[in-house]
Amino acid sequence: MEAILIDAFEFSRQGESREGEFAVADLSRLAAEAVAPTGAIRWSLVGGRHAQGYPQLTLKVAGSVALMCQRCLTPFEFGFDVETVLVLAQDEAGADELEAALDDDELEVIAGSRQFNVADLVEDEALLALPVSPRHDVCPGASPQQAVEDSGKAPSPFGVLKDWKR
Numbered sequence: 001m002e003a004i005l006i007d008a009f010e011f012s013r014q015g016e017s018r019e020g021e022f023a024v025a026d027l028s029r030l031a032a033e034a035v036a037p038t039g040a041i042r043w044s045l046v047g048g049r050h051a052q053g054y055p056q057l058t059l060k061v062a063g064s065v066a067l068m069c070q071r072c073l074t075p076f077e078f079g080f081d082v083e084t085v086l087v088l089a090q091d092e093a094g095a096d097e098l099e100a101a102l103d104d105d106e107l108e109v110i111a112g113s114r115q116f117n118v119a120d121l122v123e124d125e126a127l128l129a130l131p132v133s134p135r136h137d138v139c140p141g142a143s144p145q146q147a148v149e150d151s152g153k154a155p156s157p158f159g160v161l162k163d164w165k166r
């Protein structure tokens with residue numbers, strides 16, 4: 001796939017914005033997590049400045065990926081729509097320092113680059129948005145009672161007992 005390269009520092013300084021779409025099939029790491037490489041990931045990137053003056057990028061990533069439900073073992077479309085603020089450091093070592101200095105869970109600190117690959121960034125964020133253990137909200141064929149129990153609203157007595165024993 002054609003890489004989309006930006007100068008991340010200049011992009012932030014100028015307050016530029018850009019958006020696009022990648023096919024899941026073109027994002028090999030993401031496609032490897034999917035049951036089938038279908039669907040697309042839409043993204044937008046906006047340059048700006050952190051309150052303390054550091055260059056930052058606001059990345060929005062939305063789309064859907066076909067995942068295998070770990071409960072009923074049938075595939076389903078997992079949809080997501082996430083926004084992340086990425087503060088840019090000069091390099092990897094600087095990123096670790098800045099991460100500690102800002103101490104803000106709401107944002108990520110990454111090493112910026114003059115040859116920054118947007119596709120990698122979008123793919124990283126999409127991978128982070130995927131659940132560790134993908135499941136339907138309600139599996140097809142599940143009884144309503146089962147769905148309530150699985151959602152954790154009404155824990156089964158056995159589950160409570162197990163927790164208590166721990």
Ligand SMILES: [Zn+2]
Pocket residue numbers: 069070071072073074135136138139140
């Ligand atoms: Zn399921």
